[in-house]
Amino acid sequence: MNAVDEIRGAAIGTAPVPLSVLDLVTVGSGRTASDALRTSVDIARLAESRGYHRHWVAEHHSMPGVASSSPAVILAHLAAHTERIRLGSGGVMLPNHAPLVIAEQFGTLEALAPGRVDLGLGRAPGTDGATAAALRRSDTLHEGADDFPQQLAELIRFLDDDFPHGHPYSRIHAVPGPVQATSPGGVQSPARPPVWLLGSSGFSARLAGTLGLPFAFAHHFSAQNTLPALDLYRQSFRPSAVLDAPYALIGVSALAADDEREARRQVLTGALSMVRLRTGRPGLIPTPKEAEEYAFGPMEREFVDGWLKNVIHGTPDAVRAGLDDLHKRTGADELMITANAHGGDVRLRSYELIADAYGLPA
Template identity: 65%
Template structure:
């Protein structure tokens, strides 16, 4: 299997552990604080032996500052040396494939051999904002267009459009065409494409294209088993990947005190409830979460959401992650902490690394 899938993790983790960050903005903090925390987390993750640091694309959400993954990742690339960096993901219908190929080609030129390009088909926002993002795009951005967009993007990444394609002479730069020019020099390879998904649609597409697949177990746990099975059953080897590779996205939070872990996770749950009601606001503090009075409908939402979150003391979280990896036969786990506390979130990743005996 190629280098992008060879873990650098040392220690007792049964599968590589990676980080997904949303640059969450909590009450009493700013977007600048959240972005600086994301960079700090990436540096810390590299030091502790996490395999990847991914940033997510979201829009029009005051509690999430990661609207421009490529910009954030460029900042992180300048402050790290070995950890793989990527998008989790770029919401491709919001962009033209050429723009994405150029952005991530630039990242690859800056950090050769360690850039991932995770692609999703959801807008990462509400309908009005999605319309504003896509107003000048030639496609509708619907599910029927997504496979075509992915294939066009991959052609820009490789410089290999089929004969007669209208973009045969269009090149993403920085990109593969530079290595074929007289005297041209470029970094070998390019960004590694991934497909993200929360259902069977992306699982089937990832399998057909022979791409690694990252499944969003943290918000679609009811589909995890079926989607992963579908991907493995239908997988076709490609130039990117010779056999299936599954990374499972999971929300986890570790603290010395189980109650503190619960209240930190609860800040994210409350934020998610508000977002779904169209009431986006900065993420509440753990103190506010601890004193929130939930309606019966909210209680049901909390119980359903928390059922797929691994939280508690470090050993409890480690055991929960191990069970998830074993149940799904995951090749890798992508851990996210959707919570308020900056210090507590950074500490959580340290505690998880400690529980696995990863480098310190």
């Protein structure tokens, strides 16, 4: 399997493009992180059995309701409980980490799950400024984002083990990695995880296009920027050893339930959670009852109404229609669905109903 094959997936059933899963490992009120991680395993197994193409987890910090602060650890756990589905980060926030550390972590994941690991990279901190400073042990928070292209180039050099002779890092090797295949008696495959760039604006879109890398856009929280970013990516694209044509994935919030009212009840929990996060009160994902009884102020109600416009929810047929429309409007090559709700059973049911609506294999 070559690099292009590892990135591109085949549409199955009646889905217009491959469908994938973005898992935030959300923790609901009255639940624990252990519960959330067990749900992640259940979702990955379901996604694998129903023909979803990938299962990615996202790096977030200092958010009680999101237990995905360590993507590499979670992915290793998911790799042990799945066999075929691609696993990856959506994403690892590169400025928070030394490139060599990421290369080692994802080289280890590739050794655990050969040929099915993706390395998605973001340039945001995945948290607030104070937490980012604690992660980076530095007060220069903007330095990491500004240095992103240089950090990316260094990371790719470590992954490929190809620093030029004379470079300060030319004798440093990310292990597991290609150096093992070139060592005396080495038999390890030199393959490495494909690198994706993630973004919610134009910076990473342009960089991904210029480098000929696949691009994942966060439509689920930056819908107004989706079309401009995708246009910029496609216009900037230059063929590479990785891709001969652009490949754009978009993350989309979608939740299906057996009836419209129940879907609305469930997505309101995610909306209230976002209200609290945006107003400096992050917490666990509230229950549907708590969300229904919450007295939204005028500005909060305006935010919720705007937020829910970008969450595709309802019956399975309604969600399918919404996803199909989004695909037509964006021309995305893949749709990565995130289902945010209080209960893990609700999220599992949603992915199952969406698979049914598209005739994915049971």
